Amino acid sequence: MKSGSGPFKGFPVEREEKKAENDFFKLLELKGISRRSFLKYCASTAALLGLSGLHAPMIAEAIEKMAKRPSVVWLCFMECLGCTESFANATYPEIDKLILEMISLEYHEALMAAAGERAHENLWNAVKEGGYLCIVEGAVATKIPSAMTVGGMTSIEIMEKVGRKAKAVIAVGTCATHGGTQGASPNPTGAVGIVEFFKTKSIATPVINLTGCPVNPENIISTVLHVLLLNKLPELDAYQRPLELYGQTIHDNCPRRAHFDEGRFVEVLGSKEESLGYCLYKVGCRGPQTYANCPKVLWNNRQNWCIGVAPCIGCFEPYFWDRFRDFYKPLPDVKLPGVTTSADKIGMGIAAATAAGVGAHLIGKALKGKKKEGDSEGEEKK
Ligand code: SF4
């Protein structure tokens, strides 16, 4: 098997290129997808990945040459399977579906038809071959290893073996990125995310964190495409999350934002003010300190999202179970330029800041959350 070159260097994708290209366009035809819509798709994929339109031909070429289906293994550890549900229940545009079909999902305990030893054989065969992309859902149990076993092996043993030989790991959901609910205080089993686990074992495989409880399926797709098509990691923030997807707060793009700026708040959930779209800050919204693209990509196939119906609980933020507890209480000590205020004073604080000539964008910047003090990983968010 020949290894790919250019953007695919390291992935076994470059075989009988011309034949692959013909086969690919035949496949498109069979699916009723025109070349024109395929090229449009490549341009929008480039935009989703934060790349300029100039990268569209490169993406097109990369997809055409996927002669050998890149292999992916999906591990499940301490979790609720909600991230799998989120991913499996989404509907995808035709071309996304086609690309998903081109990926060879070698192992996923919950989704694969095979069971027991047969299923495990697939996993260990993929590990033997190497070069796969590993997606992990769930935390690793480090203090009580027997709290998480699959087929007689602990999560520690499996993650170490599979992690070392993976091309890259994508940790999906807050359980896999930061321990999740089982990692919340007092964390009796020692549940940790993959980055922390890899540090204890000196595993150098690159990890991309996709926080969220559950993870947004659109974020999985765009990240998988980035890694497989461009053969490199996206630009990451201090928590190892793709900047393109996690670079702004919910508050930055919230449709209720104008009400926040004008000091119009919902005081009681279910009240008329809530249906009028007033700001949910006083009933506990964590949007000002939560870095996520939910307002842009929404949920349930872009139908709705949390703030459409309730305050954001900040599930895209690391350690949010502990850090944001008392979910219906307002975030304390929201900082405005030159003012430290509480929920009751916030409308006034904004009015004063505006009167002093401070623009709304500066207020938004000042409201961007700070990372929890004492977090073990990363620095302050850029
Ligand atoms: S991150 Fe949330 S939805 Fe995903 S597996 Fe963990 S608990 Fe379930």
Ligand code: SF4
């Ligand atoms: S506090 Fe919440 S509801 Fe209000 S504008 Fe910010 S993100 Fe939206």
